[in-house]
Amino acid sequence: MSQNLISIKSVTKSFTKGKTTITPLENLSLEVPRTEFLSLMGPSGSGKTTLLNLIAGIDSPTSGQIIIDGTDISTLSRAQLTKWRASHVGYIFQLYHLVPILSAYENVELPLLLGNFSKSERKKKILAALDLVGLSDRADHRPSELSGGQEQRVAIARAIVHDPELLVADEPTGDLDRESADSILNLLNTLAKEHGKTIVMVTHDPKASAAAHRALQLEKGQFSSEGNLLNTH
């Protein structure tokens, strides 16, 4: 087993709309070791979300390789990618994106419906995930009955319930107050340290970035600085 969970090799991504071509990522390489909590920062439009989507298998690169846990996902078709995502990635969005008509429990259940789990197995996993994010007592609540911080916790439970190795988060604290943001960051840290998750997080918030093991600065499709941060653990 390779030591790096993510291995990105000279990836270029461009979007073509009509006659104009935008290349937010050009010849980019990156290695992310297992259980690392990595933060990506950079100005708006620098290609952070684009990179994250490539890592999460939501989009495919124009050229280059993206090898995750030994699989080159840049060669997979759209349908294959969908299947791959179902078992390998948990995605955490800035705006949580829970399904409003489903309870917290049912939202967390969604990824499990794609696997072969019995009802009781699902229940066990869901309760464990909700417990981990500290929301065991809110299982029956609808998203509208939860605070933003709580919604994000449910979203994190949804992202980890099927036990993927990789978690990606696009500005997970961008819409939260300081206190909620800090507790989400603590949670992500715990997931990396104690549960062996590899986490890639995009953020604009230096404090959020400081919570990660390593922070990368993306500018115009290139990493401009790298550091094994100010990190105190």
Add this chain to the structure above:
Amino acid sequence: MKLLILALKNLTRNRLRSLLTILGVAAGMFLYSSVQTMQHSLTIATEGNAVDTTLIVYRENRFCPMTSRLPEHYMPTIKRIEGVREVIPIQIAVNNCGASLDVITFRGVPPERLRKYNPNIKVIEGSYEQFVKQTDAALVGQHFAERRGLSAGSKFEAVGVNVTVAGIISSDSPQDENVAYVHLPFLQQASKLGLGIVTQFNVKVESADLLDSIASKIDETFKSDQQPTNTRPEKAFFADTAKQMIELIGFTRWLGLGAVFAVLGLVANAVLLIVRGRVKETAILQTLGFSRLAIGLMVVFEGILLGLVGGLIGVIGAMAFFHYKSFTLGNEGLTLALAPSTSVTLTGLGVAVALGLLASLYPAWKATSRPLVQSLSS
């Protein structure tokens, strides 16, 4: 399975919209089912079948029972023709000769001959003997009795004729269900036509392939008589005589087609709105790993559910409507009972489901064909 439940839950999200769509579908399917009921009833009445061995002898060039007058004494002559099994003279009196929704038809027949001519008539209430005994007695078709709330022993009046119900009958011939059989001489007197005049003869022949030859033989026999005849198989007679009614019902086919398109447009529009409002959510589900097929199926389920629920209300509503109203369309003394049928009901439901499916195919495709990143960032 879980997808189905999710689709169902999704429909309760915008309750008002779902409800309005379902009501629209129900109205459309009600119309469609009503039209189909008419078409179906008409088909049963006009389409010839192999076992049909009845000829109707009518006055040539006459279409209304009030103007068709034939001498009763033609009967023995017809009876003697080879291949004829049974003949019955019938005097018909109706309250309305044109097209009408509530016709009352009296058929005057020689009482003792009725059973011999048509052994399939079953007396389900009262008795045949009572009918034969009493001059002003009537045997009333089941459908007719239901419509007017009659039972054995009740008296009623129509077209200036007063009768007492001696029995209620059921028969496999739809026409029998909608008439009141009375004594021929009694009706001849009551309708002031006078004895010896009848409207038509009904002739049973030995086998269906003799129908045409016997018909021409009968017409040949009376050709140079004062009252020439025109003889046709019963269903052809129905088709010729009730032309107005048939044309009218034929026209309603277009209404049915219109209803189908209305339902299709309505469901398609509703599902398209649903899909539009949920672009992001659909993208999230795909991010979680739901396949495009699964997402598409969910959209289609929603369309089918709308069609099915609306269809159930509309189709069953139409069935109940025709059942309780028991309409009898009449034209020129012939009656067409608009009766609900299981086949029409089931077809109606099938059509509703198919429309739901058809209407949601495009939205389903639309929901899943966009690139994922694009939907996520919308």
